[in-house]
Structures are given as C-alpha cells and as structure tokens.
Amino acid sequence: MSTTVERRVRTVRESLASTLGEAMAADESMVLLGETVRAGGAQGVARGLYERFGPSRVIETPVSENGIFGAALGLALSGFRPVVEIYSADFLLAVANEIVNDIAKWRIQHGQPGAQLPVLIRGCMGATAGLGPEHSQSMEPFFFHSPGLQICVPSTLENAPALLDAALESRQPTLFLEHRKVYELQGSGTPEPRPAAEPGTAEVVRVGTDLTMVAWGWMRTEAEAACATLAEHGVTVELVDPRWIRPFDYATVVNSVAKTGRLLVLEEAFITGGIGAEILARVTEAFPGRALVATRVAMPDVIHPYHAEMERQILPTAADAVHAALRLVRNQDES
Amino acid sequence: MSTTVERRVRTVRESLASTLGEAMAADESMVLLGETVRAGGAQGVARGLYERFGPSRVIETPVSENGIFGAALGLALSGFRPVVEIYSADFLLAVANEIVNDIAKWRIQHGQPGAQLPVLIRGCMGATAGLGPEHSQSMEPFFFHSPGLQICVPSTLENAPALLDAALESRQPTLFLEHRKVYELQGSGTPEPRPAAEPGTAEVVRVGTDLTMVAWGWMRTEAEAACATLAEHGVTVELVDPRWIRPFDYATVVNSVAKTGRLLVLEEAFITGGIGAEILARVTEAFPGRALVATRVAMPDVIHPYHAEMERQILPTAADAVHAALRLVRNQDES
Amino acid sequence: MGAPSGDDLLRLYELMVESRAFDDACMDLLAAGEEVPHFHSGAGQEALSIGSVAMLRPTDEIVYTHRGYAHLLAKGVPLATIAADMFYRRGGTNGARGGVMHVSRPDLGVPGREGVFGTRFGLAAGLALAHSLRGDDGVAVCFYGEAAGARGPLYEALNMAVLWNLPVVFVAENNGWSVNSRTEWLFPGGRMSTVWSGFGIPVTEVDGNDLTAVSSATARAVSRARAGGGPSVIEGLTYRLHPHIWWDDASYVPARELQAWWEKDPIPRQRRVLEEEGMAADRLDDVERRARNRVAETIEAVRGAPFVEWDLEVGVEGVR
Amino acid sequence: MGAPSGDDLLRLYELMVESRAFDDACMDLLAAGEEVPHFHSGAGQEALSIGSVAMLRPTDEIVYTHRGYAHLLAKGVPLATIAADMFYRRGGTNGARGGVMHVSRPDLGVPGREGVFGTRFGLAAGLALAHSLRGDDGVAVCFYGEAAGARGPLYEALNMAVLWNLPVVFVAENNGWSVNSRTEWLFPGGRMSTVWSGFGIPVTEVDGNDLTAVSSATARAVSRARAGGGPSVIEGLTYRLHPHIWWDDASYVPARELQAWWEKDPIPRQRRVLEEEGMAADRLDDVERRARNRVAETIEAVRGAPFVEWDLEVGVEGVR
Numbered sequence A, B: 001m002s003t004t005v006e007r008r009v010r011t012v013r014e015s016l017a018s019t020l021g022e023a024m025a026a027d028e029s030m031v032l033l034g035e036t037v038r039a040g041g042a043q044g045v046a047r048g049l050y051e052r053f054g055p056s057r058v059i060e061t062p063v064s065e066n067g068i069f070g071a072a073l074g075l076a077l078s079g080f081r082p083v084v085e086i087y088s089a090d091f092l093l094a095v096a097n098e099i100v101n102d103i104a105k106w107r108i109q110h111g112q113p114g115a116q117l118p119v120l121i122r123g124c125m126g127a128t129a130g131l132g133p134e135h136s137q138s139m140e141p142f143f144f145h146s147p148g149l150q151i152c153v154p155s156t157l158e159n160a161p162a163l164l165d166a167a168l169e170s171r172q173p174t175l176f177l178e179h180r181k182v183y184e185l186q187g188s189g190t191p192e193p194r195p196a197a198e199p200g201t202a203e204v205v206r207v208g209t210d211l212t213m214v215a216w217g218w219m220r221t222e223a224e225a226a227c228a229t230l231a232e233h234g235v236t237v238e239l240v241d242p243r244w245i246r247p248f249d250y251a252t253v254v255n256s257v258a259k260t261g262r263l264l265v266l267e268e269a270f271i272t273g274g275i276g277a278e279i280l281a282r283v284t285e286a287f288p289g290r291a292l293v294a295t296r297v298a299m300p301d302v303i304h305p306y307h308a309e310m311e312r313q314i315l316p317t318a319a320d321a322v323h324a325a326l327r328l329v330r331n332q333d334e335s
Numbered sequence C, D: 001m002g003a004p005s006g007d008d009l010l011r012l013y014e015l016m017v018e019s020r021a022f023d024d025a026c027m028d029l030l031a032a033g034e035e036v037p038h039f040h041s042g043a044g045q046e047a048l049s050i051g052s053v054a055m056l057r058p059t060d061e062i063v064y065t066h067r068g069y070a071h072l073l074a075k076g077v078p079l080a081t082i083a084a085d086m087f088y089r090r091g092g093t094n095g096a097r098g099g100v101m102h103v104s105r106p107d108l109g110v111p112g113r114e115g116v117f118g119t120r121f122g123l124a125a126g127l128a129l130a131h132s133l134r135g136d137d138g139v140a141v142c143f144y145g146e147a148a149g150a151r152g153p154l155y156e157a158l159n160m161a162v163l164w165n166l167p168v169v170f171v172a173e174n175n176g177w178s179v180n181s182r183t184e185w186l187f188p189g190g191r192m193s194t195v196w197s198g199f200g201i202p203v204t205e206v207d208g209n210d211l212t213a214v215s216s217a218t219a220r221a222v223s224r225a226r227a228g229g230g231p232s233v234i235e236g237l238t239y240r241l242h243p244h245i246w247w248d249d250a251s252y253v254p255a256r257e258l259q260a261w262w263e264k265d266p267i268p269r270q271r272r273v274l275e276e277e278g279m280a281a282d283r284l285d286d287v288e289r290r291a292r293n294r295v296a297e298t299i300e301a302v303r304g305a306p307f308v309e310w311d312l313e314v315g316v317e318g319v320r
C-alpha cells in the first residue's frame, strides 16, 4: 500500500480514497459498507474514512456478501447512498443475483424508470502476478449483459477521481471496477481540473489515422506503450478509452473506425464473451458492406494460473497489441 | 403439462424426461437433485423419476440453491453424476459463483485438466408470455464467459434427447438450458436414430446461398418460419443451429458466411453482450478486409415486462428476422 | 400498539374479509377461464398477514410475499391499486412492468418485492439499518415462506441484525407447502424458525390462524424492536388452502388434511371470536357485505378501466 | 477412534512440530525477502487442525482452509507435496495452476479447496451425502474461519445436513480475526457457532489450543456421524499468532493480547502435557529435532527442484 509522505506524488489508490472521502463529507446520506472497511478496506481505498466518519458511516460487515448487498439495496430504498466494497471483484459472482435481478432492475420493475437508486459497488479486479483464478478476473463481461446497470473502469490518475465522482453523481446502480495495477499508477498530485467523465462518454486518448485501438483499465497503459512503439513503425493510432463499459460510447469508436478502417480491441478478460466482442459487432453492424479489419487481443479462455510466470504468458500485453496492430495494418489485403 | 395418452405424439418435455430416465437407469451413479423434483420438477421433466428410482436417486431439496450446487460438486467429486435442476434458469445467477468459480474451474485449478467432473445443470429458461424479468431471461450470455463450462440449448424434438445424451456423456460441467416454448414442440414419437450432437457441433438446418442465419433454442423455430418467408421472396438462407453455445462451432458459421457473405444472428437474449456479439466478432475476424454484411436481431436491453402484450413487442420474432434479412440482402451496398 | 380490541378488531376482520373476497373473486375469474395474471391465492393465511401488518405504523416497512394481497391491504395499499397492477390497468404502481408481483408504495412503507427469493432478508436488514442510522423508531418486517426460508441470505441478514441490534422482525409463514413440497421435507421437524433460537433472540411460534395470537406476538416483537431491543422471529403455523397457482392441480394435497384446515379457516374463526366478544351478528354481516361489495365493484371497475399505455422507449427500458 | 494417548499422542505432537517448523521456515524465507507464494501462517492453530483431522480415516474427507498445512499433514499429505505446490516445483498436485491454495489428494480424502468462501459447506454436505447414499461409514469434516462462517451457504448446508442426517462435522476455527476484523465485530458475542444449537444438534465449544480437548470433541462428533447420528458443530477457540499474510503488518493486533496467546501456544503446551504424562524430555527433544530437520531438508530439496514445466495448451486451458 502506498501512503507516501511526499504529497505531490499520488497514486490512483490515494486519489480514489480522497475522492470518496470528499463525497462522503459532502453528503451525509452516503455510507460505505464492506469487509475490513474499518481498517481501510481490502485495498486501502477506505483508508482513514472510519476515523473521519465513524462507525455509522463506515460500516464494517461480516463476510456476508448476500446480506451486505441486500442491505445496500434496502439502504438505497431508504434514501441513503450506499457505497459497497467487494473484497475482490471476482466475488461479485456470489451476488450476481442481487446485482442483476434485484438492484439493476428494481426501479424499472417497480415502475420508477427515471428514479434514482444510488448503489455504488466498488472493488479491485484484474490480474497482477499469480493471484490465481479467483482473485484476478476482469469482471465487466460477467455483468455487461445486465440492463439497468452501469459499469465503469478507471484507468489513470487523471480519470479515476472524475469517474468516481460521475458514478456517484449519477445515483444509478453502478459497478466501479478498480484494476489492481491501476491503483499503483502515479502522477502529479497538483489538483487538476477534473475532466468530464459522464456515464457513456469515452476519452479519445490519442488521435491517429491508421488504426483505432480501444483499451480500458490496465490495458490502457499497455495500449499507450503499444502506440508509442507503433509510432516508431510509422503507424499512427487513434486510442479510445471508453471508461464506461455500460453505457458504452460506441459512437466514438465507430467514428474513429470510419476514419481508420481498422480496429483493435485490447482487453484483459477471457476473449470469448468479452466486451471486445460487442465492440467488434457494433462496428461491423455500423459499416455494412464496407471492408474492415478488426480483431481482439485478449486473454485466452483459460483460468489464471497461480504461478505468476505462467500467468504472464497468457495476459495480453503491449507487445501483443503491437504485433496484432502491425498485422492488421500490413496484411489487410491478404484475404 | 403435457402427458398425453397417445404416445406417438411426444413433446420435447416428454422426450427429455424419458432420456433422463434412460440415463439414470443405465448408470446408478446418476442422481437428480432439486426443488420439487419429487413431484416431477418445475417443468415436469422429472415426472415419474421419483416413483421409478426412489428418494436416494431423486433427491428433493430445500430451496437452498447454494447448498444444492455445493452438494452437487461434492457428489461429483465423490464419483456420482449429479443432475441438478434449477427451478428457473434466471436463478442461476444466485449460484454464479459456484458455477463459474468453483464447478467450472475445479479440475483445472486442482491440476486435473483432463479429469471428468460430471455436473449437469438443467432447467427452464426463456420468455413465454408475461413471466416478467426474473423468469424469462435467456441465460447463456451470463455464463458464456466462463472457461471450463459447457452450455447447451436444445431446440427441437429431434435434437433435445441427443443433446441431453451428449451433455451427460461428456461428463463435463454443463449448463443445459431448456427453453419454455421448446418444451411444447411436438413431433412424431417414433424412435428415430439420434443424430450426433457432440459438444461443439452445430447443425446446418437448411442450406442456402444468400444469407447465413444463426439461431438456437426457441429462436430456431422463429428462424425456420423466417426462412420459409424469405424463400418466398427468393432469398435462400443457410440456417445454422449451433446447439452448443460453449464450445461453439464457429467454423461452421464461418464456412457458411464464406459462401453467403451475409450473416444474421437471431437471439432471444438482450442484445448487448449476447452470444451474437461473439459470433459477429469471430466472423469479422475471420474475413479481414472482406466486405461483410452482418447484424443481430435480439431483444433490446430492457427488462421483460410482466404484461405479455408489452413483452411481445420486444421479443425478437420471425418477422423481425425477415425484415432484417431483407435489409441485409437488399441494402448491402448502401453504405 | 398492543394487541387490538373492539373497533380495531372489527377493522381487521373487515380487512380479512376484503382480502378473502378479492381472493375468491380471482378464483372465480380463473374458474371462468379468465386470465388473472400471477395470482397466488392467500386464502387461509389472512390472520397471519393482517394480524401482523396491522400492528405497524405507516413509517414501518414490510417486505411482502407473492401471496401478498392481505399484507398490502393491511399496510394501506388500496385494493384498486393492487387490482390495477394485477390486471395491467391504469392506476397501479408499476405500469404493467411488474404486475401484481412488484407492487410498491414507498410512501406507505412498501418498497417493493424481489422475485428470486433471498434478497428480501438483507433488504429488510438494510431498511432496519436505515432506521437505526437515522435514529428514528421505525421497524421493518420481513415475511417469508418455506422457499425463501431455506436460503442462506436469511442467516446472513439475521446475523447482521443480531450483531447490530436492528429493528427488524422476520415472520415465517409456515403454510405446509412450498409448491408441492411439504414443509417437513425442507426443514427438520417441519419448523422453519426453531434454529434461530440459537441466536438468543425471541423466536415465537404462533397459531397463524389466530388473529389475536398473531397480533399479540407481532405487537410484542415490534415494540421490542422499536424500543431498541433488536430483532426477533415469529413463525406462524397456517395453511395454503388453494393450489400454489392456477396451473397447479394440488393433487398432492391430502383431502382430509385440507378439509381439516378449512375447518380452521381464520375468517369464520375470527367471526366466532367477535361474536363471543359480543359483536352483533348483523353488524358483522353488514361489514362482510360491504367488504364483498366493495371488492366486487373495485374489480369490475378496474377490469373495465383502460389498459396501461406504454411507451416502449420509456416504459420498459433499462438505464440504457 | 477415541481421543489419542501414548504413542498416538507423540505422533500428533510430531505433526504439530512439523507443521510449525514449516510455518517458521516460511516466515524466515519471507523475512529474508524471498517469495513464499500465498503463504498464510497457521502458527498457533496446530492443536485445532491436527487434533481434529487426526481423528479421521483415510476414507473420510476434509475441506481445509487457506492456512491448511497442518490439516493437510494430518490427513497424510506429505510435506514435500505441499511445499512443491507452494513453490511451483515438480511433485505437487496441481502443476502450478492452484499453488498451495488448491492442494488436492482425492485418494487421501482431500478433494480440494474453494477460494471464494461459501461453497465449502454445500460441498462438504455433498461429500457426506455421497457416503450416505453409498451406505458406507465415511465422514466429511469441513473447516472454516470467521469469514466463511458468516456466509449463507453454511445455513443451507447445515439445514440439509440436519434434515438428511448427514455424516458431516463442521469445525469453526475462531482465531480472533478475519484479516483485520475482530470476531466480535462479525458475530454476536464473538462466537461463531452458538446459533447452530438451535438445530438441536451437538454444538461444542472447545479450547482450540488443547490438543486433547480438540481430539476428544472431534472423536465424539465423528463417531456419532459414522454411526448414523448426523451432523454436529465444533467451535475451537484459538488465535492467529502471525499476520493474516505477508503484506499485513498486523499493527491492529494489541501487543498484550498477542503476547497472552503466545503464552498459550499449543506446542509448548502439548509438550508440557506429554512431559506430565511421563514422556522423557530427551525423547521429545529428539522428536522435535527430527521433525525440524526433516522439514528443513524437505524445503531445501523442494526449492532446489526444477520448476513445474507447463504446456500452455494443456497446462492452463479450460475445457475449450
């Protein structure tokens, strides 16, 4: 965990902690619940909040995921704004029913389509090095198919606080999925104006003409490295970070592909049934009869092995993205 | 429920019941567990099995989905072949953790990649008319992203028994998802040679040259109606029923599109993050630089309303498929 | 509020009759081949539902069940609202999106209902936690049958409720069946709540067909919760007099057992109680007649009213 | 098998020393800056793990925990196997795919372990159900800590176990903490099992640092289950002497409390018991020395052995 004395250098972890603290300070109806949150939570994002807000705002819970998520729904229906921490996002599968069937649908099912239901679910996800198949998964694909649910994946020190703000502000059921490696990203701590990060707005990270690359979460960092290498090969990439997986800003991707004619999605999740599939499908549907080259670089459909070295060989990287991008650009006409 | 005296006309429901009974008769290690299975289960697929095999083979359980699915894993690890009935497949979300994180990964995680883990999970799914958002969903997309899991969706009286046989025979963790409307499909009860239905093998239902259509479950019936109408319009369709959603027979679809250049996926699930996305993505990836027309007809990303009439307006139908197919065929060059 | 008496008792009796009249009307419609979407008869269980809910204030919440007409009526939801939701007519709470399975009136302490059983328990704990955090004296009451009662979230929620001393009461509706499964097949000894005595909280078994017993037990549990005494559990022993739902022929129900429970029908039973307390028979007749007429008129009016109109863009859409 | 005595006791003591020696060796490696993947120290809990598992037959199963070295050793899994899995060396059970978190030896009654807590309970019930269906006299024993112990599937599995009279024993490891949360924050009164007395099954609280008390309680519960007497629950009171895992500084642990528990360390305590029973000090010294040497040699050998080789196609793939 990275509590540095030098306040100028901050990590995403710290920025999320302070954003959450600000939001809780600004609205008394916001409460945080979860396992070990009293001591800062599984990843330190709640650090200091118990001391600051006390036990009625920072609620240490038993390891009762179903009870906790049910309670969050009850709190939200009672006018509170619960923020629920899941110890590791892989465990969201234990509350998939609460999330998909209850929290996401509640308003619609009860005839309040425009109503707010401010349940923010947040926690860490993603592969680091050898945490194994139950503490490494990219969870957005498992919840992508759920009407009524927002999904947000921050990727940088710049966008993490803005996205957390926007997710909280939306007052809609939202999964906020914090990649373990993104926590460690650093930057200048000088307060910057927070960029707009409304639900459903992508960020065009880099403008380019040869290829559209889409990447989010930790993959954005890999993608930026890939873009730098590709630039050396004379390939200019338009890099889009959707930030919001649901609602997804397909328009920005489609507009970019309209220009580049080539699409590469770089995704950490298992390839089959990942978000990349939907992105490719939308783009294909958007250009009927137009010759496209599009592909995905993602994790194969295998479990995360515990051995970090084994895992490293199957996680998608900048090098894989470069390789795939060059193939798309060079061999476009082979077929 | 349809127990007819006239044995020549059978429904899919009856054919599944008799196939399950045959399998249980052939192997004493096969046990059925679930809610109301003693009286035939939620949909009558277990009808008569309690009387035939008794309480140690047909195990009536409390409404304890987590306990039941955990027990099924324990039984399988002890050399039994549990068949677990879920009352409605929507409720599988309550045991998503058991399925995705435990049952599907168990062998790999414990170093037995080739081992058998014969857990067959079966139950009804799909929209009929006004069962609402918690008893109508198409569940394959929620579990499609799970390595180690097979997913099978029967669609006709001919393939249902063969697929159930193949699923049981595979001795791998399998979701066997029975569409409520498919249960009612009838046909001749004359025992037919069961067609091969190995995991990962699609069926080419109809050969055609203008368009490849992919549909499974109840949508296969809609698709067949659509094909008939399209034939009247002079459009010949190659209809593929994948039957297995995981492993999916992409090759058969890709080969067909190689011929037709056009793809329509007809899917009952919510469009975003559905199986159709992956099919479009695979096809797009398979033909880099080739002009394709491909699209999906699916349910919009909204919950199933209780009112049957409202629901009817959002469920995908043969007419929607015809409409989309004609657009694909006629307006291919508009872009 | 203690256990009711006098006019209060009469009011509860009227609610019971009203609920049963609605139930009977739905059964009649079904018998006539009409559609009564998602109707699950609550006949026979009115004493348990009404006796408990009537002990609550509007600021208390209930989490009701799929046979929840009596619960809803007792919480103040007008029958016309319930019927409008059921028949997808204008004037309901959810515009045909949730039907009678998802009636909600947050202003009356009815936040809604979940369809995949289990979430209700944490939900009720959350409602109770909200009271506790706000420092008001509201109470949440969570009803559940044999099905939900075997699900793990009940344990999780009870553990939290005991740990945090939450103002929540769990009411187990032991009505003999979960669809076609007997309670004894699902719970050791056929009892749903005895296990929870292990938490050291009050666990009370009551004759669920005895309105007075139910209201006393609930009043006790609710005032305890209101006063900061924490959670408790009540198990009402009752019986589902009709099949699970329309397609169920209930051929598995032993005729003699069913007959015995019809003889314990809480409505005539409660009428006898009132008569014994000196209530005039014609006053009771009058209450019954008025209730039945009101129900008949309401149903007719609702079924004659226009269907909900929907805009698919707004009406059924998710957030996106 | 009754509670052990004489040479049996010495064998258990040796297992305790062996487990602790492994634990110490891992702590030393960590202190030296080496990687010890997924090591969760079990120091302080050896009496509970070993005292219970040693009461089982090879045909009985255990579902162990993330601090499961002592459980595994007592069930007969060689230390070399455990270490090989931990350090991803050849000779383990899962070829680096599950590491030390997923050791399995089905032939020894170790089917494996789940990482997202909860499934273990139904799983254990399923193992017990298999015994019951086969009509053999095997027993499944399920260990769990404060984390898993607050999850709903425990209730579901216990309800099934009581209902079906399954041969299963649930052993709650109350070690004061779940990561940095105190047991008292998670369970009313800081006890994990008292609630289950409501099922009317034996629920026994034992001093988890007292080998004899643990083995007697387990022997009783296991023979009861074996004889068809059904499930029971044992709660062992013990303490996690080291931090949760390597990155945890355990700054939240009160020094005095920790000190008090070190004084109750089950290993010196058991040595005193053995001495009091007349076991010669030099025989005990000898047992300790041999166990520690064996562990040191095993770890050295394992760490010197080649890494698992993997074929990505076969090694980590799912079914497809």
Ligand SMILES: Cc1ncc(C[n+]2csc(CCOP(=O)(O)OP(=O)(O)O)c2C)c(N)n1
Binding pocket: B035, B063, B065, B087, B091, B094, C065, C066, C067, C115, C116, C117, C118, C144, C145, C146, C147, C148, C149, C151, C173, C175, C177, C178, C179, C240, C244
């Ligand atoms: C988690 C879950 N499992 C199964 C069901 C299916 N189901 C709907 S109603 C019902 C039976 C209800 O029985 P009970 O709880 O006893 O209530 P009653 O019908 O007797 O009032 C079942 C099993 C469900 N809705 N949710």
Ligand SMILES: Cc1ncc(C[n+]2csc(CCOP(=O)(O)OP(=O)(O)O)c2C)c(N)n1
Binding pocket: A035, A063, A065, A087, A091, A094, D065, D066, D067, D115, D116, D117, D118, D144, D145, D146, D147, D148, D149, D173, D175, D177, D178, D179, D240, D244
């Ligand atoms: C369902 C679930 N929730 C949370 C976790 C995260 N987790 C891993 S270890 C742990 C604490 C374990 O505490 P306890 O059960 O008391 O065992 P101990 O570490 O004390 O031996 C937690 C919360 C998990 N693995 N599964």
Ligand SMILES: [Mg+2]
Binding pocket: C145, C146, C147, C173, C174, C175, C176, C177, C178, C179
């Ligand atoms: Mg019932």
Ligand SMILES: [Mg+2]
Binding pocket: D145, D146, D147, D173, D174, D175, D176, D177, D178, D179
């Ligand atoms: Mg612990």
